């Protein structure tokens with residue numbers, strides 16, 4: 374069978390690309406054997422990500438936790454809480470168009486439910502969904518050949534939206550080297566929840582421990598660069614010790630997980646492998662994750678949408694690569710450059726201290742959490758608040 378577009382992977386990037394293409398009248402088949410499934414993930418969906426998909430999945434019941442506050446702790450026990458302004462959207466993902474920010478700053482959803490809602494929207498828009506695992510992909514001048522256990526499929530273009538371990542990436546480009554991956558590990562703590570995100574910034578390994586409350590459990594974790602020399606078991610022990618120390622999940626059943634996240638450096642963002650005449654990579658498969666916050670859902674949705682729009686408009690691959698290179702890569706490269714400075718103990722102390730005393734710095738962090746504040750202008754906005762020390766440290770980062 375031949376279609377216009379084959380999509381490998383039905384996470385946010387693939388399902389949203391399929392939805393966008395099917396709505397534009399393309400014949401599209403999406404392959405993924407995993408649904409229904411929970412993906413190891415915080416499940417934090419920022420306001421900007423929610424705004425992209427809310428209309429499409431608004432009619433689907435998608436239980437979520439609207440986050441009211443975020444608590445930041447530094448390595449010395451300094452503690453600051455920020456309130457995240459939000460519009461109550463109930464159990465429905467519909468966004469209130471009249472609100473000043475147009476969305477909640479942050480919701481947390483189970484990925485089993487969120488991803489299923491996106492895939493369902495794609496199916497309703499007319500995409501064909503195959504539950505087969507793709508075992509091989511090749512491209513030539515005529516298009517793409519997609520092999521599955523169930524048979525062979527041909528398409529004009531293949532979009533690899535198959536995550537950090539992308540088969541499409543491995544077959545057509547090359548896998549990510551270890552130094553461009555981080556490993557996230559931790560627990561789903563079943564039977565407890567909250568409406569507060571808790572984040573402890575740690576210097577070793579550079580990063581943070583987190584607790585993200587979902588409707589009926591907490592996603593607790595920690596992550597480190599894959600080449601940092603720390604075994605996943607040691608990282609998980611760190612998450613377990615923190616969970617106990619913070620009294621986050623007493624009597625809860627802990628279900629362990631471990632998963633890679635692309636964490637590219639600035640140079641890798643400048644030289645992204647995104648697309649050629651017959652293939653494209655989107656989302657994690659393309660490496661589009663914020664290397665500081667590890668927000669990836671928004672970039673997965675946006676890149677999937679842009680790849681689909683370029684195909685539907687007959688301006689593929691040029692428009693897709695240009696948009697990602699111009700509008701996503703510079704921002705993520707800037708985050709990658711800030712990263713070392715961001716997790717330095719002196720900066721973290723300063724940040725938590727500034728959050729304790731400055732309403733303006735708290736506002737800026739709310740915007741950062743919601744995805745309304747770019748890294749490119751963060752330094753200048755902090756400078757304007759006269760939190761010179763903070764901005765200066767960031768500038769040196």
Ligand SMILES: Cc1cc2nc3c(=O)[nH]c(=O)nc-3n(C[C@H](O)[C@H](O)[C@H](O)COP(=O)(O)OP(=O)(O)OC[C@H]3O[C@@H](n4cnc5c(N)ncnc54)[C@H](O)[C@@H]3O)c2cc1C
Nearest residue numbers: 382384385386414415416417507535536557656657669670
């Ligand atoms: C622990 C952890 C916490 C995170 N927390 C957050 C967070 O709070 N907020 C946020 O925005 N981001 C977070 N991220 C990042 C986020 O999970 C990813 O960036 C996002 O899921 C990327 O979406 P995607 O569609 O590109 O890939 P994925 O969501 O990984 O989907 C890929 C899909 O491809 C399928 N697939 C793989 N191989 C094949 C194959 N051969 N054939 C067919 N199908 C295949 C898989 O089954 C999967 O369904 C976190 C990541 C981790 C690991």
